[in-house]
Structures are given as structure tokens and as C-alpha cells.
Amino acid sequence: MELIKPNTKFDFIGKIRYALILSWVLIIIGVISMIAKGGPRYGIDFKGGTLLQIKFAKQVTAGDLRGALKDMGVENGSVQGVGAESDHEFLVNFETEQADLEEFSQKVSENFAKKFGKDSFDIRRAEIVGPKVGKDLREKALLAVGLSCIGMLIYIWFRFEFRFGLGAIVALIHDVLITMGILSLTDTPIDLSVVAALLTIVGYSVNDTIVVCDRIRENMPKMTKQKLTDIINISVNQTLSRTILTGGSAIMALIALYVFGGVVIHDFAFTMLIGTLIGTYSSIYVACPVVIFWGNLFVTGKQRRR
Amino acid sequence: MLKNMKWRAILYAVINLVAVVYLLPTFVKMPTWWEDYLPSEKISLGLDLQGGMHLILGVETEKAVENTVERYGTDLEEMFFNERIPFDHVKKIAKDRLEVQIVDPAARDKAGKLLEDKFSVMKKVKVEETKDGIIYILELDKREAEQIKKSATEQALETIRNRIDQFGVAEPTIQQQGDDRILIQLPGIKDPKRALDLIGKTALLEFKILDEEGNLDDALKGNVPLDDQVLYQREVNRETGEVKKVPFLLKKKTLLTGDRLVNAQVRIESQFNEPYVSLEFDARGAAMFEKITEKYVNKRLAIVLDNNVYSAPVIKEKISGGNAQISGRFTPEEARDLAIVLRAGSLPAPVTILEKRTVGPSLGQDSIDKGLLAMIIGSIATFLFMLVYYRLSGLVANFALVLNILLLLAVLAGFRGTLTLPGLAGIVLTIGMAVDANVLINERIKEEMRSGKTLKASIDAGYTRAFLTIMDSNLTTIIAAIFLFQFGTGPVKGFALTLTIGLLANIFTAVAITRLIFDYFVVERRIKTLSI
Numbered sequence: 001m002e003l004i005k006p007n008t009k010f011d012f013i014g015k016i017r018y019a020l021i022l023s024w025v026l027i028i029i030g031v032i033s034m035i036a037k038g039g040p041r042y043g044i045d046f047k048g049g050t051l052l053q054i055k056f057a058k059q060v061t062a063g064d065l066r067g068a069l070k071d072m073g074v075e076n077g078s079v080q081g082v083g084a085e086s087d088h089e090f091l092v093n094f095e096t097e098q099a100d101l102e103e104f105s106q107k108v109s110e111n112f113a114k115k116f117g118k119d120s121f122d123i124r125r126a127e128i129v130g131p132k133v134g135k136d137l138r139e140k141a142l143l144a145v146g147l148s149c150i151g152m153l154i155y156i157w158f159r160f161e162f163r164f165g166l167g168a169i170v171a172l173i174h175d176v177l178i179t180m181g182i183l184s185l186t187d188t189p190i191d192l193s194v195v196a197a198l199l200t201i202v203g204y205s206v207n208d209t210i211v212v213c214d215r216i217r218e219n220m221p222k223m224t225k226q227k228l229t230d231i232i233n234i235s236v237n238q239t240l241s242r243t244i245l246t247g248g249s250a251i252m253a254l255i256a257l258y259v260f261g262g263v264v265i266h267d268f269a270f271t272m273l274i275g276t277l278i279g280t281y282s283s284i285y286v287a288c289p290v291v292i293f294w295g296n297l298f299v300t301g302k303q304r305r306r
Numbered sequence: 307m308l309k310n311m312k313w314r315a316i317l318y319a320v321i322n323l324v325a326v327v328y329l330l331p332t333f334v335k336m337p338t339w340w341e342d343y344l345p346s347e348k349i350s351l352g353l354d355l356q357g358g359m360h361l362i363l364g365v366e367t368e369k370a371v372e373n374t375v376e377r378y379g380t381d382l383e384e385m386f387f388n389e390r391i392p393f394d395h396v397k398k399i400a401k402d403r404l405e406v407q408i409v410d411p412a413a414r415d416k417a418g419k420l421l422e423d424k425f426s427v428m429k430k431v432k433v434e435e436t437k438d439g440i441i442y443i444l445e446l447d448k449r450e451a452e453q454i455k456k457s458a459t460e461q462a463l464e465t466i467r468n469r470i471d472q473f474g475v476a477e478p479t480i481q482q483q484g485d486d487r488i489l490i491q492l493p494g495i496k497d498p499k500r501a502l503d504l505i506g507k508t509a510l511l512e513f514k515i516l517d518e519e520g521n522l523d524d525a526l527k528g529n530v531p532l533d534d535q536v537l538y539q540r541e542v543n544r545e546t547g548e549v550k551k552v553p554f555l556l557k558k559k560t561l562l563t564g565d566r567l568v569n570a571q572v573r574i575e576s577q578f579n580e581p582y583v584s585l586e587f588d589a590r591g592a593a594m595f596e597k598i599t600e601k602y603v604n605k606r607l608a609i610v611l612d613n614n615v616y617s618a619p620v621i622k623e624k625i626s627g628g629n630a631q632i633s634g635r636f637t638p639e640e641a642r643d644l645a646i647v648l649r650a651g652s653l654p655a656p657v658t659i660l661e662k663r664t665v666g667p668s669l670g671q672d673s674i675d676k677g678l679l680a681m682i683i684g685s686i687a688t689f690l691f692m693l694v695y696y697r698l699s700g701l702v703a704n705f706a707l708v709l710n711i712l713l714l715l716a717v718l719a720g721f722r723g724t725l726t727l728p729g730l731a732g733i734v735l736t737i738g739m740a741v742d743a744n745v746l747i748n749e750r751i752k753e754e755m756r757s758g759k760t761l762k763a764s765i766d767a768g769y770t771r772a773f774l775t776i777m778d779s780n781l782t783t784i785i786a787a788i789f790l791f792q793f794g795t796g797p798v799k800g801f802a803l804t805l806t807i808g809l810l811a812n813i814f815t816a817v818a819i820t821r822l823i824f825d826y827f828v829v830e831r832r833i834k835t836l837s838i
Contacts, residue, residue, distance in 0.1 A: 001694065001695045001696070001697075006753070053669065102502070102662065124666040125664065125665050125666065126498075126662070126663070126664045127662070127664075128659065128661065128662040128663070129660075129661050130658075130660040130661060132364075133660045133661045137795060140795055141795075143793050144790050144792075144798065148785065148786035148788075148789035149786075151785040151786065152786055155778075155781065155782055156782065159778060192794075192795065192796055192798055193728055193731075193797050193798075193801075195798060196728055196731070196794075196797060196801045199786055199790055199798075200735055200805075202786060203782065203786045203787070206779075206783075206786075207739075207742070207779035207783060210775065210779050210782065211746070211775055211779065214774065214775045214778065218771070239749075241749055242742075242745050242749045245745045246738075246741060246745050246746075248691075249687075249692075249741045250742075252684065252687045252688065252691065253684035253685075253687065253688055253737060254734075256680045256681075256683040256684035256687060257681075257731065257734055259680070260676055260679045261680040262672060262673050262675075262677065262680075264354065264669075264673050265673075265677065265727055265730075268731055272731075272735075
């Protein structure tokens, strides 16, 4: 079976201008959303706070829970329904400056017991992260992300030319930025599992870029008569069926994870799904233009393929 | 070539067989002869999958230093008293500082020598002569303070381990983290609140005498007599859950502490069928207890745990033999837990909860069900996709995919790894990367075939070309995963672990094993066309 006919020649590079506009629009919307919402929205892992996952045996709405929290004087609590509506299951999230988070969450559950009946709910998950640990986790996650990016850059630099490494890094910054923007737009809190997803996106984006760059590198000595932009266009077309197949099957598996995976990995799957889509697009439309741009800018006439 | 292929086939078969041997105990209960000779390690489920409690406690090590300095102060007072050195006061003026005032300048030499000989860890930072006597400012040696902090954490860890062992939790994890943190994981725990009470209790048991001459009402208004303190007894009404606090005016001085206990047991009082905790002191403790009960006969002795009064019975007569009891309307669980903490000893410093994550078993089961369902659906979709698109070659790729998962799980079992929900996600990503590797190879073979090469040449070229790309892409991801594992925490670690193992296995299954299968068909069966 063949999805993409051999010798397909989409003019990818000719449409760079539109891609550039699209990328910038996505980035700017995301950044505006992040600024408007006062920075990325951290989950309790990175900010400290309390998260309760509560399943009620009877009809309770998110509004009821919000009211109950407000009665207790919790101003910045958030309540979010999860799963099907008939599950009556909620994530209750509150940040608190309270020194004793344990005692506080105890008080919340006592209050719920009074309001909704003692045996009408089951606290299925309770997470309490103190502010000190939150700060630690944030720093550790940043360190892990930074170091793994540097590690990958060094590897690509070592295996390819610098401009490919640069292209890969610009592409992955592009992917992470847009994904973060969409997370901000959809109010998805960034916690440890979302960071893991972001890092996977980084890996995927680099992986995708490598496949295209590998082909460009392979084609360059064979096609000395062609312009660099043409070589890139041919290479992208040659790897197109792979790009679509791999991207397609990854996205298929992720949709399964997103739809059936349950509450706990919901955000993880969502982040991965968006990142994979953007990552596939960016290896064509971000990494390649950077390579071309760098070539036009710094590589002298002799070296440049004409 | 043929011989070479045979050896490759044997090698690969052995590798996969070993993997099966490692993986079997995880899924099947093995007979004893197996456990004697063959690996019996299992993959265990993470807290997020089987339910349980994850805790990070911070040990307030500063408090341990403070306690030590306070104790030195009391010792010093006693020693001055015994040596008949007239002093005005010994008081703590900072966490690690004492101020001592000697009244009689004539006792200066004697006091100085005493401080030097017996309290060398307290450094004299200032000596001042005033008309009221000599004032010493003593400071705890910095190195000693560090030592106290270090051993406080170690001791707390040991005590908590003891308590958890006696409480009875299967396969707990108790580790020190950093300088003053303790990581505790209790899988499958049913009653997290009770476990938390047991672990987090300082359990400092003190015996103090009631000040029956002092005026309690006055003290409650704020006029607490010098050397006295007000502590409360909590009385919980079992029907209504109401808490009543009864105040007591006590002499501050601690007469005896739980350090001198050798045993604590739950007993049932016969009259009202209520449980109580019986205590047994060591020889020195028994002697001290006898002396106390003799001296304070007909007075009330308060039994104080963590600054809560449990009971304050009247001493009817001198008690020798070193036995005492704590009663206080306990439930059987409360009595049992109290006996455990008393046996395991007190924490050298209070602990605070820095992080606590509990997952109920119902959610854990839910996560397993949903995670597995998602994985199975995702895998089936991927398998079908490969089959439809690549036909027989797709079957080869799927076979490699199954072996990949097998190897991944076997390695996880061999290292007694833990499977978490993010770990499952790592497996899903591994499947994705494995598909990618096969797609890269197959697309390349197709391309080479289109350029007119023979099947064998196409396969050769396809593998050679695709291999570099696969190596590059897998290695970059592994690099990222290794950093994640090294510096990440909790869920990130589980994800990085399965991903790394999965990708390493992937290089083997997607490249080496599929190649062997293709080679077999092309060389041995001499097929000329490939269903790809």
C-alpha cells in the first residue's frame, strides 16, 4: 500500500511564508494567553497546594463544591469535573498559604462530610505538596529539561553540521512554546507528568528533524547541481510518507491514551497529542527554513549549493 | 552466510527465552524449585496503580539542637546544685546559646573548671564580671551542632522504620533524602490517616507532677507561676465527636521520660473492658519511678505525651518493680498504635509533612484498567495499521514490536522495577518509536526497490541507510531520558526508565530481529518479491 506516491513533489519550501505566519500567530496567541493569565499555570507539584480527587455517590455539581469551599473561606480553590457527568467525580484544587496543609485538607473533607453527607463521597486521591518541595521540584524539573536539551544539542552538533543542530533546537523551542501556549489557553495545569510530556515532545521533535536532516545530508553530495532549497524540498518529499505514517500511528496511540487513559494521565496524553502534531509540522516548516536561512546568511558562495 | 544466520537465530532465541524466564514470575505463581534456581524477581506496581501513600517528611533538626542545649541547661543547674556553686540563673537565650550567672565570684574557678570538664561542647563566647556576679555566655560548638542534626535525621529514620515494621506494612520504602528529609512509601495501605498519626508522632513521653497548690484559674488568665506550665487533656466524646479540653497546671520539671522504657503492651482492663497501655521501665527507670512515687505519694502524677496530658492519677503508694500504665479511653487501635510508638521510642525532633500523596485502591484499579485498555486499543490500532499498510512485512514489524515489549518488561522485572502510570506512557512512546523504526526501514526498502535494485540489495541498502537514522533518533531520545531519570523525580523517573529500556530493546528488535527474518526469507527461501 502506498499513501504518498513516489516522486510526489509538493512545493513545501515555496509555502514557507504562510507557515512562518501560522507559527508566529500560534506563538503570539500562546504568549499573550500566558501573559494575560500571569505566567504559565503550575499544578500543585510546582507551586505547592492541595489536590483532592473526590467521587460522589449522588448528584453533586461543581457549583455546589465551589460554594462549600467559599463557605470555608477558601478563595482560590478550583473545582473541575472529570470523566462522564454521571460519575460525579471532581478534582478540587486549592492553593493555600496554610502552614499545615494536612490539617487544612482534613478540615475540607470534614466540611464536605457535613454538607453532603458522611458516606456520600470517597476521596480517591489526595496530594499535598508543601511550598518548599514545590520549589525543589520546579528547580529539579527545569534542570532536567535544560540538561537534556543541551545533551541532545551536543549530540546533533557532533553527528551533523552546526546548522542542523541549530535548526533542530529552534524547532524544539518552537514546539514547546506553542504547546505551552495551548496548555495556557486550555487552562491545563503544568505538573510533573506534563513536564514529562513536554520532554517527550522535545525528543519527538528532534527525532523528526533528524530524519529529514539525515536525508538532506545524504542528498547533498548526490545533487551538487541543485539549489539547497530544492534539495531540501526533495528530501522532505522523500521522507513524507514516513513522516505521515509515524506521526499518524503515534497520534493514533495517543488518542487512545487520551480517550481511554483515565483522569490521571489525561493531561499527559493531551500535551503529547498537541506536541506530536506541532512536532511533525515543525520538522518541515521550522527546522528546514532555519537551515536554509543559516546557509544563505553565513555559508560563502563556494560552499553554497547553487 | 547461512551458518552465520543460524548462529544469529540461536543467539536471538536465547535472549528472548531468558526474557521469558525473567518475566514469568511476574504473571504466574512459580513452584518452589523455580524460585530456588531461577530468577524470581517481580515487577511491582507503583503507588499510583495499587494505591497507597507517598510521604516526604522534614525533620526539624534545629529543634533537636535546641532540645540538646535545653537539656545541657538543666544538667548544668543540677550540677551547680550538687557542687554547691551559688548561681542566679541558667537560661537559654538563643537556639544554641545559654546564659549562666554565678553569684559568688569566689566560685569562679570551680565553676570555670566544671564548665571546661563536663561541658566542653559548650564554648564560652563571653565572660563578663558584673557587680551581681559573673555572666557566662555559652554557645554550642558548631561541629557538635552539625553532628546533632545529622544524627537526629538518622535516628528519626530508624525510629520511623521501627514503627512501620511493627505496624505491619508489606514492602515499605523508607529512605533518607537530602540532609533532613525522609521519603516513605507505603503501598496498599488501607487507613492512611492512622499510618500518618503513627509515623508523625514525636511520642515524647514525660512524667510530671501536678502543681496542686498553684491556682489554675489564675494560670489560665496568664499568670502561670514560675516553674509551672499549663497543659491540656483532650477528651473526645465518641458519640458526637466533640472535643473537650481539660486544663492542668503542672510543674515544668520532667521527672522521667519514655527513654527509660523497655516495653509497652496493650492490656484490657477487666472492669470496663477498656484497653490500656502497660509500661515497663528498665532498671534505672524503675529505680527513678520508685523514688518519684515515694516522694510524691498522695499527689497526682501526670502522664504527658507530646504535651498532651493522657491521665493524671493520684499516687496511692510507692510503686516498685518498674511498671506503670496509661489509660485514657482508648479505642483498641489507638491503644495498639500508642504501644507501638512507645516501644519504638520517640523522635529526636518533630517532623513536618512536606509532601503527601495518597491514592485510594479504587482509583489505582481504575488507572490500571483504563491504562491497560488505552494501551491495548492503541496497540491493536497500531498493529492493524502496520498489517494493512505493509502486509507481510507489517506482520514482521508487529512480531518485533511484541518482542520489544517482552524485553522491556523482562528487564524491568530483572531489576525489580516498579511500573507506574507514567511508566505505561513510556511504553506507549516506545511502541511509537518502534513503529517509526520499522516504517523507516520499510519505506527505505520500498524506495530502493523502486530504483530497480534486486530484493536482496534493496534490503541490504534499506537497513544500512535506515540504521543510522534509527540510531540517531533513538540515541537522542535516550540521552534526554537519561537526564530525566537522573534529575527528575517521581513520575518523571518512571517514565524515563521504561522509555530508556524500551528504546534500547527497540534498536535490537526493530533492526536485528526483523533483519534476520528478512534474510531468512531472501537467502533460505529465495523469495524474489516482498509483500511490503
